[in-house]
Amino acid sequence: MNITGAELVVQSLTQHHIDMVFGLVGNQISPILVHLEYSGIRYIGTRHEQAAIHMADGYSQVKRTSAVAMVSGGPGFTNSITGIVKAFFANTPLVVIIGSVVNSQRNKGALQDMDQLGMIRNYTKWSATVFEPSRIPEMLHQAFYKANSGKKGPVVLEIPIDVLKREIDVSSLSGIIGKCDVNCDVNASVASLTCIEDFVRQLDLAERPVILLGDETYYAKCEMMLEELLSFLNIPVFTIAKARGIVSDSDHDSCCGNGRILEAGPQTEIISQADLVVNIGVSSDYQMDFFGEPLFHREQRYINISEYIDDLPFLEFEKSTVWKVNVHAFLSALRVYLRDNQLKLEKAEWLAKARTEIDLFFDQLDKTVHPSEDVNPVHFLNTLQNKIMPDTILVLDGSNAMFWAGLLLRANTPGQIIIASDGTHGPMGPGLPLALGAKLAAPGREVLLYTGDGSFGFNMAELDTSIAYRIPVTVIVHNDRSWGLCKTTQEILYQSVCGVELSDVRYDRITEAFGGEGVLVERDVDVEDAINGMVFPTPVTRCLDVRMITTSYSPGLAKFNTFLEAMK
Template sequence: MSKITGGELLVLALRKNNIKNVFGLVGNHVSPIFVHAQKHGLDIIDVRHEQAAIHMADGWSQVTRNIGVAIVTGGPGFTNSITGIVKAYMANTPILVIVGSTVPQQRDVGGLQDIDQIGMIREYTKWSASVFDTGRIPEYISIAMKKAVSGLRGPVVLEIPINILKNSIDEEEVNWPENNTIISKSSPNRETLDIILNTIVDAEKPLIIAGDEIYYGHSENELVKFVETTGIPIVTVNKARGCIPDSHSLCFGNGRVLEAGPQLYALHEADVIINVGLNIDYQMGLAKLPFFRAGQKFINICRDEYYNSRITSKPALTVIAEPGETLSALCTLIKEKNIVLKSYSSWIDKLKENDADYWENISSQAGNERIHPINIIRGIMEYIDDDDIVVLDGSNAMFWGSLLFSFNKPGRLIIGPDGTLGPMGCGIPLALAAKLANPDKKVILYTGDGSFGFNAIEMDTAVRLNIPITVIVHNDLAWGFCKSTQQVLYGEQNVSSCDLGIRPYEKMVEALGGYGEFVGRNDRIIPAIKNAIDSGKPACINVLVDYDLFAPGAIMFNESLKAMK
């Protein structure tokens, strides 16, 4: 009878669930897993800090629409991971985190790294559990994988003590669960579809807002068909960006309130808002004044009631169903009933006019000698294709990037501080995971100088493992957004602890073996980007931007803080 250890069993369980790589950092508690990975074709992407491992699993999940997996040692390895886990929870990103721990015999006697890990994180996971039986490891892995993607997506955490991983059992004792779960995609009944259509038929200025569920549900085709069938204009938010091309005649790009772009006019003036798969939170102004207005009707189509429970101040029709299935059913019903919707050409013309005025005003700001983010982002877009991936990080830099980049295919945008936790500094690991998942695509990280520093040492991971991402540092010499907030709330003379000064981030990356270049003039932006991409190395372009320039979203956010009581 052959024997197998818990660590090897865990590797096999991951492989049976189609996991080919994991992100982690070696430690005593998890070494029984790591030593068996290569034998069974499980690639370990080893990082320099556990936080980065979690963020990389998060990035992998976002670009592949599959579960990302991280493995970290217990104690401080686990506590280093908490921010990443909470971020995934508050952004509804499905990841599996496997955590080692001390042996049960050393609990509550002063043993090394004896902490209540599951108790600390349980509230911010979809599901979490400790495994105390080696033979049940595959069962727990199977449960965790299902929990992560069922209902409202999110992180799951499994704690496995080192003795369970080192223990050997007869292979015949292992209970291998069958991976035959079928997830049924629900759509509303005919009566509900009729109510939705009647509301749309009565609308004069309808607007569609598409969110993450469209992306994770692979429903981009259904979304485009619904837009073209109804002729209703649309804005997209976060992971839904690109699910209908920004270049589509009925798509008006980014719909997120935070960027204070031309979408504010559309959101405020629409009389019926059809929300498909979007979590209404602070990123959407909580669907309240002044961004929205009284009397608007909301149709909320989401697969989980949690998304819909946020909108309490609007007349709303709540539909708990798969957004893609619902949109497809609506298109079928329109065809069956031969419904002829009214023309929204006047409404669409107003949206186009508003867009043109907004972009003309923004573009007029980019003409002076100082480097404007518009010039940087225009330069980036000259060297990337629709298939390439953009990661945004920071605050002021993120506001500019989300406002100015356009996306024509799904899965091409990752916003680092997504969800309602909004942590800065996760951009580098997110970009590394995106590149690993798409080795033939360019991956560009546009990040602030402050946020770059959080995980800057992961550029060593990029060099060691030959993951050639290109990092563009939007260097305003400070914690720029915090500086602007202090200026607004407390006065210019009271700004404190915000200045960073000029730092040679590009030299740091060069010293690690990557490519680096400093840019201080507008005419060097495009050549530097070309040099970085053509180098084939992990690269850092350190761009000195106009440090007195703040994105419209940053300005608006500060005004909201000023008005807050």
């Protein structure tokens, strides 16, 4: 029996338990798409290739496993680059299949002939071209393995159209068409007893310890273990980026909420007072102020636990302990040690002080809410928090909008908060496709996108995808009619502004034009009625166009501008 390369792609995806593929139709991938229709794999077609990658990203983050996107070559591929690079720096495991020209036409001036892998190789975990259909199963197997093993990230597999169309005899295949555990972990190094004993000793000696939980704890699925473990540790715990919600902000006494320094919330004061900082799976980058002085300082001690030692902070500080170990293995060993030895490390007075700092910060923030015509973001987000379902997935996009929402919205379940600009690439605009991908990954949960008006414009056409494929999400546009971050940066650094104002656009009406529902919220006094009018579950994508005070700048915006000001 003969089989085409395209059929082998679909067969391999099925055997790797892929049930959904994101993409944008093009000639070079059409041989695959026509076979997807009969495979049981659902295809979601976007309006832009960048959005296809972002949608797969959102799906992957919620599922905590690989997602697949495919785009045609040439401009289809170049349109997707931002999404791939974003996934690389955010460590999201994606398998991206790209088309290309017929092999015999390479380097002859063929339409869309270009060195695609040369453009993206440095920003993937692995990239390769398949030159023979018989190698498709083998190389897709490698792709899933490499995307998920070790530090996660995207891989790109280029398959020329002639390879997809060519038929081969099934009996000639080597038998590599096997199943791959897409959650494979080849670096599950175990924490030694000496390591655990030293950790407990340092934690016991500390007067003001804090624990920071990062992305590794999320992908390692540590939430159940942490629930039991923290019953032995009465210590302030902060969750960061993908780890938000892995310990509930609302239901666990030890959890002090968002630990990402970028939001400039109460975490900055508490962390600066700590005498021991325990960093579990958190990378050192600008989102954490590079773990540098003055917030983090040489009077503190540090324990750093990660599989990926190159990402660890504090290596320049003398009082730093580094353990290269799988975070799940470490936390499991620690839990067993504390339970078997009936140990409980109590830092009740320090935890109470941290709680007081948090309450004081938000009390002071509430006092900034004054009667106004336009909507105050503190008032709006506090009201929203009281309305939404406890497990609503929150996608945060923009700059000022993202900082406000990251500061004020709580996370109570793992994977509940998706930061559109996560990682060091930091693009604005992925929010809507990320939200749609998240909804497809968790159809039983509400998904809410909180986005700036500038960011929303990048992928606004995906409202059509939402309606066409019946993927209902709630979109809240933090509409301050400006590129908020750039506006404040220019005001602070240059005492003048240019190119930062946006038109007075009715995003509610744009949503209605695509077939969704729209609500305009113009006045602060209308906030309660607008939010209480939201019906759950969301029947169709809806947009609340919220006219915010144009000068209501978040603490995170001020913090980020301080960072930019230091760039000299």
